[in-house]
Amino acid sequence: MPATDDSALALAAQLRGLTDAELGALLGAREVRGASIKDFFDLADAMLDPESIQLALGRLDRSTLITLGALGSADGAISAQDAAARVASLGADPAAVAGHLAHVVGLAIVTRADERYAVPAAVSRQLSQWPALGLPGLDELASAPAPAALVPVSQTEARVTDAVSAEHAFATSSAIAELISELQHEPARELARGGVALPDNKRLAASMSVDIDRVAELLEIAARAGLVALDSGRWMPTAASTRWLGGTSGERWARLAGAWLERLPADIRGILGHRAHAVWGEQLQEYVDWLFPAGGDRMRERVLVYTRDAQLLGITADHVPSTPGAALLADGPTAAASVMVSLFPTEVTQVYLQHDLSIVSPGPLAPRLDARLRTIADVEGRALASSYRVSVSSIYRAMAGGETVATIRQFLSEISLTGIPQPLEYLIVEAGTRYGLVRVATIDGDRASIRSTDDAMLRTLLVDHGISSLGLTRAGDRLVSRFDQALVFWTLSEARYPVTAEDSDGAVILLKRPQASRAAAHDAADSTANLIERLRLGSSSDPEVTGAAWLSRQLDVAIRAKLTLTVTVLLGDGSTADYQLEPASVAGGRLRALDRKADIERTLPLTSIVSVSPAK
Template identity: 50%
Template sequence: MPANSSASLALASRLRTLDDQQLETLLSAREVRDSGIRDFFDLADALLERASIQSALGRLDRPTLAVIATVSELPAPTAADVAAALPRSADVAALLSAAVELALIDTHAGRYSAYEPVHDLLHDWPSLGLPSSAALVTEAPPSTLDTVVQDDLVAIDRASADRAFATTGALAALLSELAREPARPLVRGGLGLPDLKRLGEAMRVPLDDVTALHGIAERAELIELEAEGWLPTADAGDWMLRSSVDRWGVLVEAWHSHLTPDIRRLLDERAHSRWSDSLLDYVAWLYPAGRDWMRDRVHVYSRDAELLGIAAHDTPSTPGKELLTGDAQAAVRAMAALFPAEVDRVYVQHDLSVISPGPLAPRLDARLRAIADVESRSLAASYRITQGSLTRGLASGETEESIRALLTEMSLTGIPQPLDYLIAETAARYGALRVGAIVADTDPGDADYGARSYVRSDDTHLLGMLAVDQSLSALSLVRSGEHRLVSRFDQDVVFWGLSEARYPVAAEDAAGQPITLRRRSATRSKPVPPSDAVSLVEKLRIGTKSEPKETGQAWLARQLDVAVRAKLTVTVTVRMPDGRDVDYLLEPTAIAGGRLRARDRRADLERTLPLSHITAVTPAGA
């Protein structure tokens, strides 16, 4: 039995009184794992382990630590006693409640006490290079904030707008690329190098920024992980059609709403000053036992703030200040004044390139991306139309007529003759390959292949190319006739595989009529598995649900067993024959034959009590 058995007994008793939600909150906050925990005594021991306590203290700010340290140094203080011992004003009641909820201190009848292992660890902190209990209370924060002058703010706003515009454009490219081909995660999390490179090339950003931009898109619920990999969500389509500044508004509101309370408080307090070294110094003071952990978190949020133009050069921009102080709409208005004006006309050139003299309106950009490849993305973006990009557009539902209408609407230079020929030729060639679904009842001849889809064409030479194309080997295409190949994969898998390989493929229904297939977007409807905390609470409840509600004999026996082995003094409540409850201060020595033997500390004599008459066991002094 651990040396802190008395604390374990007291904590186990309190844990048993918590409801499921309180337990789940505690287990999640303390990051308790299921392994080896069978009951509330095991849970109490796990929570009072030195490493677990240190981990919990490392995530607390100095005001909370000061309250816990004060409780550990004073004899059973009240909230008023704790407040009187602190030199700086704080919401002591809230901090005490938070510490109780984290199972770092206990409360009884309006008084507080620190669990012995918590007191011992805080006492040892100076030897670990951490502040003493006195230093936690008295040490002042670092010096004043570094304010920003107006001249510097002009340059900061310009830089932040450039970065914000670039990020919204990069995320549009990310969504387009993931709609074309999902990105598969690694088993250990994150994206593999091939996908990182592919997405980085599509977004025209350094490889180091891909993961951060991917995280921004996930936070804004524009992408989600499905069985196929990372895909755009249904909300992504609406986002793509918004103006650039409205796109930015969605991203920064998601960033701000996902800030944890401690990070939000840190950044909000510094909405009008530089972050950089002064922020890191303050973090080191505020989180003395978790400075490295907290610095990493601040770095992630401040890095994303720079990408989004909330800050530039470690300083909040004008739109960033509005966001940090809680006015997202004012932030959007401020950024709108900094963003370049959008255009709705382009130059279509004879070399099949398309030049936008400014940021293209998102509605037109989305349509143009469907039939052209993006070559460069900046204030003046360039696109290139190829046979492959036109085929992709036709496969996504565009027609020769809709493509001509779009280019006529957008082009300041009309449709050059080389492009006119290419559109006509591609449209005529499109559908030379047809992909359809095989229905077993109507296609019995394909049953031997286990086929689920077919590819047909009048061009036997083109079908022969498909059959020997090694880049299509994953589709398992097998000849089943002169004009037909079959595959064991579904129609959409084969269709998109051929489309990505730049073949002139069209999908058709059972009647042979062309249909448009859409890539499936993430649905966000997957069932959420129970968390470790929920599973552990269920396990603890299963272990106690069969106990009688009033006495819980198994629970009482376990408490007494702990007291015997640890030689603890406990208060035992006994129901007398006349119905009275009598409390004895006992040191249990043995349990046998349904009876408890114990030393009565007040009367200084041995007592033997029937277990069936014991109604409660509590730690001495509780």
């Protein structure tokens, strides 16, 4: 329901004066859905809806709520100094009042004009109902003591915690590397109702060697770090994932942990930051419930998500902050990464190449070497000591990515503790000889064609059910598909054919694997940008364009709510005069209103009205 006082007028004017950046931040913080919002009055009404107000109040900590309550208990707008005096009289700290006022004004639950602050009546009404809802009133907010202090972490416990946290951090970084690698081969489909499709969920769980219930959590961590993104309904790696895979263990963890810290809401960061050396768990939850009286399940869930991911990232272990975790909260990801790396198992840079075409790493292989080895061999076992296997198809895959017989041989020679066994040498040479037997080009602008010097290979492609989705048909000495070159090329590559891409002149070209072009979060940003544009178009700062429309909406709100306004009118001699009027109707370009002070009815041309504002 729209507000029945002058709050909507004051708030609409305040919202209209915000910059686009400030407006965007507000719309995000208040989670405004803009489908039915056409102008700033609609937006003000949405902000003053009781459900929206309660949601915003749930985001405020106890100290800010005390300031808001003290402000609301005043008779009309008051200054920041008067607000601080009222807060001090309640026994609370007045030093933080300025920050609180800036915060609540930014959330549009307090209006500010001429450096005086007022709580809209709709907000005051909502606060007055708190005791009936089982929430604290103003006196209880100020008097209820905080829960007992959290238990500090002992030195012995810290050593155990660090060992466990390093294990978790290493496992999560490794699992996300597997996730990216698997998504490079085949993206995962996102369901319309949310969540990854079950077949893809099982596939990702198997590749990461984790329970299926953990896939969504690891996917969220990777998405938060910008390593994967949802594009056209499919989860795909981003360009940043390539750099991440080639980074050091410390750089990998720093990006994941840094994204966790960066996305940590300020309120939750404050909670965790002050408890970086204490046990979390149930006592932390008790403190959250006290600090955010109206936060309820929503705040508990927000804290739970970040504390859950803190466990996976090794920021905590069994609800106890690790040494790297405390460093992260205090000094940031770079400082924390240097601490975490010292806890990681020692990396190796050389492996054993065996006659059965397997490769065994005696310890965690340095990430840059692991990332390249994965292009040449398939991962068979992932642990502190990993194993890989080279095959004809894996060599084909490497060559599709730009490797040659010479570069593969050189790389394996550099990392091998045992040289290159003869069976592996034969395999590399044989794969190199056959590679390029299948060539994919573009015809007719966007369709793909396939040629080969081996007609038997073309006949095999035609009957292979594994690639039937390409819809291949014979066209003379070639096969053609309705799909483009990149899709056909990578489909054949994943099907383990010796395929290469070529241009119109027959020269070999390298194709990059498809990557996400944008993140799903951009959809929300686009929606916000569209709403801001709609608000600006409906309320331009140019009075010649929208001044009349703005005036009409102000008067309409005042008429419906029976509000008294200060109406500034331009007189014949060029001067202005202020009238305290209660608008009754607008018709024929004229305002009819009751002048309470003079106890007469006035009729004014709309063209002579300079401005209107809530009555003072």
